Amino acid sequence: MVQTAFSLSRATFFWTFCTQIFIFSASLLPESAHPLESLSRPGPLSPVGVEVRREILTAFEPPQRGIPGRREGGGTRGGCSEYTRLTSLIPVSTMGLTARERPQLFFYFPTVPENTPVEFLLTQLPPESAENPDEEILIHSATFQLDIDNPGIVGIDLASLDGFPALETGRDYHWYLSVVCDEDNPAVNPVVHGWVRKVDLNPAQAEILEQSDPKERLEFYTGQELWYDRVATFSELLSSDPGDPALLEAWSDLLKSADLYITERNQVELYKEPFVPAELVLEPGA
Template identity: 40%
Template sequence: MGLIHGMPLAALAQEFVPPQRGLPGRRVGGGTRGGCIAGQTALTALMPESNLSLTVSERPDLFWYLPPNTAAQLEFTLLDANDQEVYKTTFQPDETGGIMSLPNPTDLPALEIGLDYHWYFAVICNEQDRSADVVTEGWIQRIEPDTALTQQLETATASDRPALYAAAGIWQDALMTLATLRQSQPHDADVARAWTVLLESVNLGHLADQPVVPCRSNRHHGAIAPESF
């Protein structure tokens, strides 16, 4: 079990503090019945209720809960601070549903520090009628970690890092690092508890038992601005 100053990973995971400011967005993608979405739980972005996630990563992974579905495909779009499209990709859904991540290609330019990036994630039910899409949207901003956090991360173990990020209010990296631990240590009770506590801290505890599922394929579209992600 990871320890930081004598405290367990699961306890420190509760210390996530969301950004002080919020931005307009849509964490939950509408109804759960009809169309191509099934089940009792809606499409949900794993982000704070402020709709803004902070990261220190150049190319962070984003996460959603995707319900059981018969979607034609999924689409992710990223806009820069000037509302210009800098990236778009479509890929095939996992029909059984679960928590899925969108790893961004490593050959793309990094997120710029201090800029707000606006993203949209759409479940395309009918490619001929995009008005039937089920959509979530939110924001992500890359920040520079302060000196104290940087020094702590340099000596932290993989089990310590999620709690450090959570305590610093850096949601995306807390989620990314803890998701990695959850997949590599699926039977570790402390990791499972920390995952639950982190999701509960943003009122997403009902998703804690959902499996993490991979993207099946990834097709990149559109140009990437040289100064943007």
């Protein structure tokens, strides 16, 4: 339950989410939701020719007081069937780290959502000492359209959302994204959601990043297991050089380690999907 005074659209969004949780609760997460597989840690990513091996990811758990996220939009009907394969690029645990106050989140859009609203919500768990510690507090909402030329992996920069609050270090935030493809029947609107936690860098680390090129930043984010920042850097690099063999191998390895190489439910071959540019067109008052 989210503790706030909802507008109609917010209430509809969460009613949709709760309905889908009821329908698909048996498949919110794959069976390997909490893996600690014996995978070798990758070596440094150099500009050319280096073999990048699979890694072991820390299984960041969603907060015990919260619910696990959902990476795939799942079964939809009617006018929303084209969005069935909507996918969020987040770890298996659905909790990812960032060093940024306003990170980028990435989603696979199987079709171009022309003139279709997308709604984004951010909630926060209150301190455990609060009167209602299990109630998520809505701290930001936005409705926008995506101007996309082709289907693919789209980055949504939270800094582009007017008034988006800076994430506080060490706090757990739960984000929700829904494609509002059927305003009259919100239960069929696909919803994906996940968790993000901000961590601080020490002054030496911050200085390293300031002096690093994108590939060096990618190596740094890999070592620090900063999921959201790492995917954003892959987006930057592969958008400028989509044929780089070392980058493609490293990207494929990251997807494999997170069970996103081919998605479990919808069999989307994400390793083949390009990063595509998109412009957020905010709706008035969003």
